Amino acid sequence: MRFLHTADWHIGKKLHGYDLIPEQEEAYQQIKAIALAEKVDAVVIAGDLYDRALPSEEAVTALTKMLVDLNRQEKFPLLAISGNHDSAVRLGYGQEWFASTDFFLRTKLGDALRPITLGDTQFFLLPYFEPVQARQLFDDDQLRTVNQAMERLVAAMQEQFDSTKKHVLIAHFFAAGSQHTDSETQVQVGGLNAVPVDMLAPFDYVALGHLHRKEALQNEPTVKYSGSPLKFSTSEAADTKGVWIVDTDTTPVTVTFKPLKPWHDLVVLEDSFDNLMDREHDYPATKEDFVAVNLTDTTPITNVMQRLKARFPRVIELNRVNQLDVTPTELDVQQVQQDPLTLLTTFFEQVTQHPLSEQQQEWARKALQTAEKEENE
Incomplete structure (x- = not known):
């Protein structure tokens, strides 16, 4: 049979x-x-x-x-x-x-x-x-x-x-x-x-x-x-x-x-941030594919995850191939003017080289809401 x-x-x-x-x-x-x-x-x-x-x-x-x-x-x-x-x-x-x-x-x-x-x-x-x-x-x-x-x-x-x-x-x-x-x-x-x-x-x-x-x-x-x-x-x-x-x-x-042919593929891209954002570069990933990014940059990048998602909407992982040349605490001065959640997200990415998960983002929102409520009381 x-x-x-x-x-x-x-x-x-x-x-x-x-x-x-x-x-x-x-x-x-x-x-x-x-x-x-x-x-x-x-x-x-x-x-x-x-x-x-x-x-x-x-x-x-x-x-x-x-x-x-x-x-x-x-x-x-x-x-x-x-x-x-x-x-x-x-x-x-x-x-x-x-x-x-x-x-x-x-x-x-x-x-x-x-x-x-x-x-x-x-x-x-x-x-x-x-x-x-x-x-x-x-x-x-x-x-x-x-x-x-x-x-x-x-x-x-x-x-x-x-x-x-x-x-x-x-x-x-x-x-x-x-x-x-x-x-x-x-x-x-x-x-x-x-x-x-x-x-x-x-x-x-x-x-x-x-x-x-x-x-x-x-x-x-x-x-x-x-x-x-x-x-x-x-x-x-x-x-x-x-x-x-x-x-x-x-x-x-x-x-x-x-x-089997994947409907939406899972692709790993390894390159510098500038190259990844350059739409002239041809990568094996469509807007609907799931993308894991291995960044080769050695300097911190502001709002890196959000900016990558503008090019690849389904970014699921962000990793750094090389060690950062500067300490994670050396944040861009402009970041101080950002809302606390965005600032926390950026800092977390720089420290861990990974984005906050959805569950971690939810915990962060609740903690910030509790802190704001206590501050106003």
Whole structure:
């Protein structure tokens, strides 16, 4: 059979305050178009459907619309698991009757031991889990790490293998050899949650979620991260996002990458302030793209963020490549005449080399309002 492997949709995620649901809806349309063009027999979503355990109403509406469209309108069987960003309880509500339309959603660890058979393939759906869940499932207090738990889980899955079928694992974890990006959450430190790729050898293909780069595993032809459909951090700016098309009727399975084109790209620009503001310079960014700026200037620049946004409206990050030649306290005399919030914003940028976040700006406004009220009383 042929299936599409995707993961880490993170519906409802915001990028430095920007709502990404419109971007996510557009990426979904591309994924559906690929599924239709490739005539896949099923769609696999390997976890992190939502960005947070308690998603907003807008996020729930958006994801529901996508899943209904794929499953009820386009008639694709869906195989999905919960990731570490999802609430297994909330996401799994209703899964008992979802299967009536070939929507196989698994959020409980024990369900991973009951394969779903479609065509010539057995799918084992392993949701994100903590070691304590494995201890409870196997009634074994010796299972202290994900690594140890996976050894028991894989052995239990192998007992369910049908020798006449191919075997696919759908999972959401950190596999050994993976590379992190900023927008991913490392649940444990010290490598305790790393699963050795060799442990996954019994499967013909392993469809992974959790890390957002398809290159996260090198030289592994049948163990793949699909990566996220969108760029969620500047560390992913150079990535090509997309999905995998997997054919199980060959040995080994055949895997083909299909790229997605960003509606609004995420671009990192490194240059001097004057060059960046010079409209004669041709930069790979449109007014609608998300832009991270690495300034090479060594002198403070007044209202740098506001001025950059006049050229690139969606500036999401501002960093300085070089150390300032002057101390941050050497503010332009004209700044003294500015309102306190603007003065604070400029000073903060010069001291930290980062702009105030929306939350920090709100805290600053409230603090200034309280100070003005006390002064007038």
